[in-house]
Amino acid sequence: xxxxxxxxxxxxxxxxxxxxxxxxxxxxxxxxxxxxxxxxxxxxxxxxxxxxxxxxxxxxxxxxxxxxxxxxxxxxxxxxxxxxxxxxxxxxxxxxxxxxxxxxxxxxxxxxxxxxxxxxxxxxxxxxxxxxxxxxxxxxxxxxxxxxxxxxxxxxxxxxxxxxxxxxxxxxxxxxxxxxxxxxxxxxxxxxxxxxxxxxxxxxxxxxxxxxxxxxxxxxxxxxxxxxxxxxxxxxxxxxxxxxxxxxxxxxxxxxxxxxxxxxxxxxxxxxxxxxxxxxxxxxxxxxxxxxxxxxxxxxxxxxxxxxxxxxxxxxxxxxxxxxxxxxxxxxxxxxxxxxxxxxxxxxxxxxxxxxxxxxxxxxxxxxxxxxxxxxxxxxxxxxxxxxxxxxxxxxxxxxxxxxxxxxxxxxxxxxxxxxxxxxxxxxxxxxxxxxxxxxxxxxxxxxxxxxxxxxxxxxxxxxxxxxxxxxxxxxxxxxxxxxxxxxxxxxxxxxxxxxxxxxxxxxxxxxxxxxxxxxxxxxxxxxxxxxxxxxxxxxxxxxxxxxxxxxxxxxxxxxxxxxxxxxx
Amino acid sequence: xxxxxxxxxxxxxxxxxxxxxxxxxxxxxxxxxxxxxxxxxxxxxxxxxxxxxxxxxxxxxxxxxxxxxxxxxxxxxxxxxxxxxxxxxxxxxxxxxxxxxxxxxxxxxxxxxxxxxxxxxxxxxxxxxxxxxxxxxxxxxxxxxxxxxxxxxxxxxxxxxxxxxxxxxxxxxxxxxxxxxxxxxxxxxxxxxxxxxxxxxxxxxxxxxxxxxxxxxxxxxxxxxxxxxxxxxxxxxxxxxxxxxxxxxxxxxxxxxxxxxxxxxxxxxxxxxxxxxxxxxxxxxxxxxxxxxxxxx
Numbered sequence: 001x002x003x004x005x006x007x008x009x010x011x012x013x014x015x016x017x018x019x020x021x022x023x024x025x026x027x028x029x030x031x032x033x034x035x036x037x038x039x040x041x042x043x044x045x046x047x048x049x050x051x052x053x054x055x056x057x058x059x060x061x062x063x064x065x066x067x068x069x070x071x072x073x074x075x076x077x078x079x080x081x082x083x084x085x086x087x088x089x090x091x092x093x094x095x096x097x098x099x100x101x102x103x104x105x106x107x108x109x110x111x112x113x114x115x116x117x118x119x120x121x122x123x124x125x126x127x128x129x130x131x132x133x134x135x136x137x138x139x140x141x142x143x144x145x146x147x148x149x150x151x152x153x154x155x156x157x158x159x160x161x162x163x164x165x166x167x168x169x170x171x172x173x174x175x176x177x178x179x180x181x182x183x184x185x186x187x188x189x190x191x192x193x194x195x196x197x198x199x200x201x202x203x204x205x206x207x208x209x210x211x212x213x214x215x216x217x218x219x220x221x222x223x224x225x226x227x228x229x230x231x232x233x234x235x236x237x238x239x240x241x242x243x244x245x246x247x248x249x250x251x252x253x254x255x256x257x258x259x260x261x262x263x264x265x266x267x268x269x270x271x272x273x274x275x276x277x278x279x280x281x282x283x284x285x286x287x288x289x290x291x292x293x294x295x296x297x298x299x300x301x302x303x304x305x306x307x308x309x310x311x312x313x314x315x316x317x318x319x320x321x322x323x324x325x326x327x328x329x330x331x332x333x334x335x336x337x338x339x340x341x342x343x344x345x346x347x348x349x350x351x352x353x354x355x356x357x358x359x360x361x362x363x364x365x366x367x368x369x370x371x372x373x374x375x376x377x378x379x380x381x382x383x384x385x386x387x388x389x390x391x392x393x394x395x396x397x398x399x400x401x402x403x404x405x406x407x408x409x410x411x412x413x414x415x416x417x418x419x420x421x422x423x424x425x426x427x428x429x430x431x432x433x434x435x436x437x438x439x440x441x442x443x444x445x446x447x448x449x450x451x452x453x454x455x456x457x458x459x460x461x462x463x464x465x466x467x468x469x470x471x472x473x474x475x476x477x478x479x480x481x482x483x484x485x486x487x488x489x490x491x492x493x494x495x496x497x498x499x500x501x502x503x504x505x506x507x508x509x510x511x512x513x514x515x516x517x518x519x520x521x522x523x524x525x526x527x528x529x530x531x532x533x534x535x536x537x538x539x540x541x542x543x544x545x546x547x548x549x550x551x552x553x554x555x556x557x558x559x560x561x562x563x564x565x566x567x568x569x
Numbered sequence: 570x571x572x573x574x575x576x577x578x579x580x581x582x583x584x585x586x587x588x589x590x591x592x593x594x595x596x597x598x599x600x601x602x603x604x605x606x607x608x609x610x611x612x613x614x615x616x617x618x619x620x621x622x623x624x625x626x627x628x629x630x631x632x633x634x635x636x637x638x639x640x641x642x643x644x645x646x647x648x649x650x651x652x653x654x655x656x657x658x659x660x661x662x663x664x665x666x667x668x669x670x671x672x673x674x675x676x677x678x679x680x681x682x683x684x685x686x687x688x689x690x691x692x693x694x695x696x697x698x699x700x701x702x703x704x705x706x707x708x709x710x711x712x713x714x715x716x717x718x719x720x721x722x723x724x725x726x727x728x729x730x731x732x733x734x735x736x737x738x739x740x741x742x743x744x745x746x747x748x749x750x751x752x753x754x755x756x757x758x759x760x761x762x763x764x765x766x767x768x769x770x771x772x773x774x775x776x777x778x779x780x781x782x783x784x785x786x787x788x789x790x791x792x793x794x795x796x797x798x799x800x801x802x803x804x805x806x807x808x809x810x811x812x813x814x815x816x817x818x819x820x821x822x823x824x825x826x827x828x829x830x831x832x833x834x835x836x837x838x839x840x841x842x843x844x845x846x847x848x849x850x851x852x853x854x855x856x857x858x859x860x861x862x863x864x865x866x
Binding site for chain 2: 065066079080083085086162164165166167211214217218442443462463464465499500541546548549550551553554
């Protein structure tokens with residue numbers, strides 16, 4: 001500016017040299033002053049706009065350090081099941097390495113043996129700008145890698161999903177990928193809700209009770225191990241609300257390191273496995289027949305004199321349970337008579353049998369939040385043989401969760417409700433649909449209790465807890481068709497306390513072998529029923545049920561002349 | 570004139586002081602605000618630490634780990650059904666005397682008794698003395714109020730349940746097929762009509778049954794201690810009062826104890842006063858209230 005002014009002045013300057021010099025000085029001074037005033041004004045204006053128009057409230061909320069990047073999942077008693085923590089990650093900028101790459105690679109291979117020295121060397125020599133060495137490093141490892149002294153190796157804190165109870169309820173919780181998106185289980189179902197900034201501050205409560213879950217898992221795991229079974233599953237369900245208080249599947253996996261677990265362990269047998277569950281269907285068939293008026297009374301006699309030959313099938317009773325006479329309904333239940341149940345199913349006919357199974361949702365995938373669920377194997381052709389065998393649980397394959405929901409309806413007064421893994425506030429349970437009348441439900445409760453007192457379920461009894469239940473032993477279906485005569489799917493579906501049922505407990509053992517733990521017998525009475533008994537004894541008081549030997553459901557009117565059978569099924 | 574001459578100076582000083590004052594105020598506010606911010610930051614950091622530590626404790630004390638420790642070391646077993654005591658309550662202190670202990674003038678009444686003395690009809694004022702001794706004794710486990718306390722009831726034998734009537738649940742509505750149902754035995758009908766809460770009746774009588782052997786023991790205590798201490802009966806009484814309270818406290822702790830002894834805090838001489846009609850009635854009322862308030866499935 002000053003040079004510009006000088007240029008203007010120079011050609012038109014007829015005045016004296018002194019005047020010219022003085023005027024020039026004044027001009028320059030004025031310009032300097034204006035410059036300072038202008039700059040100051042600009043700064044003041046900018047400060048004022050910044051002060052007035054900057055919105056600090058939103059920034060404060062966004063940067064709230066107490067808001068987790070992903071919401072917590074807790075159990076029904078607010079015990080954390082999934083949390084997000086700040087974990088260490090170790091990464092390297094391969095282009096900026098200063099030290100000897102070969103030496104660093106060898107030392108990294110010692111510290112982190114997931115890769116060998118050659119792989120580390122290739123990684124360090126690559127042209128990538130940034131490579132993760134370890135995403136979920138323990139502080140000890142971070143300290144050891146830091147001690148290498150290589151400035152190109154950087155450490156950072158990243159949010160990581162932690163499952164504090166490790167392997168417990170892994171099948172229910174699922175896991176997240178490295179970006180923090182749920183890929184399985186409830187993490188997947190609740191993904192949007194867990195990431196929503198407005199909602200993630202409050203944890204989500206599941207229906208699970210971690211104590212009961214822990215008991216169920218430990219009892220199931222010890223039974224699976226001691227009986228050398230392929231697997232097993234267990235469900236504890238609140239009959240009044242449909243809440244799944246515990247759901248276990250053995251073998252288990254640790255969701256903290258889901259990728260490193262055996263793929264077969266990720267399989268949730270409770271919702272993904274479809275099985276022909278066998279005699280546990282009999283109460284459902286009998287209840288449907290009572291509703292349909294086919295079974296008119298407990299003393300009505302059904303023909304079990306001889307096996308039924310239908311087509312290439314031959315329906316007979318299990319060895320040791322052959323009655324070879326006319327039997328009443330309580331006898332049918334206590335002795336678990338296939339022939340008697342087949343006759344009832346035959347009298348029902350295909351339409352009514354299908355309607356009975358549809359009423360409890362056996363034709364649809366199980367109603368639960370988990371994505372990992374399978375559709376049942378619903379028979380395509382409902383011929384006479386299918387109708388008869390479906391009555392005692394053959395020819396139709398469902399998941400154990402289907403069965404637990406159906407048993408809830410059987411004992412809770414006849415209302416079927418979908419299962420849920422989310423905690424249900426009191427009075428907010430699903431309205432459900434009435435499947436059985438209250439009288440039918442009461443009869444079934446009597447029959448189930450009688451079966452535990454005198455029938456095949458005697459090993460499922462837990463003193464004072466008034467357990468009622470039904471055993472079911474089916475032969476395992478081979479992948480190529482047909483049945484494996486030596487491998488069983490043994491199920492015990494029970495409810496307690498039978499005078500006012502609160503919980504259904506179901507345990508299924510998949511392929512138990514004859515071992516001393518089951519006295520060499522792989523039927524449900526020796527494999528699944530004792531597990532249910534132990535689970536009820538341990539978990540019952542935690543669920544608020546105090547054993548009381550002075551109460552029971554009245555089964556006096558069913559005490560028809562029945563002979564106690566040997567305790568196997 | 571001088572003042573007029575200094576007027577500008579005064580003005581400058583006044584304006585300067587005001588400006589300085591305003592600046593100091595603003596500085597003070599700014600520093601307070603900075604303190605507040607740093608405090609808030611510390612709160613946030615602490616809460617983050619708390620969360621991290623809670624996570625760590627929760628992870629280290631996970632249920633699977635606890636179960637493993639139990640399997641390997643502790644070997645604790647879940648309680649069997651017989652170990653749950655039905656309808657009984659553990660020993661507790663019952664406030665019966667409404668007169669406050671403070672300022673009582675009848676302390677000396679306690680000295681009037683010896684173990685061999687005949688039972689006085691009702692020695693109500695004597696009770697606070699024993700109670701004061703109890704309350705002062707360090708061995709007292711229960712936080713008993715400074716009132717007259719009486720061990721009111723005891724837990725009972727585990728196998729006493731067959732004495733309670735068996736409750737059988739009936740169908741909600743008339744039977745599905747009433748005609749086909751076999752006739753019920755009259756015996757069961759009798760049992761069925763018994764009320765559920767009726768179990769309170771035998772419970773309330775327990776102190777009466779267990780009182781006799783227990784008192785024999787308490788009677789022995791002062792006798793054993795009296796010669797060692799002193800011949801003064803008062804001191805023997807107070808000395809005996811302290812051990813008397815212990816057994817109920819001990820009995821209350823393990824649920825598997827078969828019988829909790831009912832140790833009355835009163836001396837043997839007051840036997841009749843403990844079991845008068847009023848006491849029994851109080852016990853019965855309290856027992857029923859306790860049963861009604863308790864949670865049952």
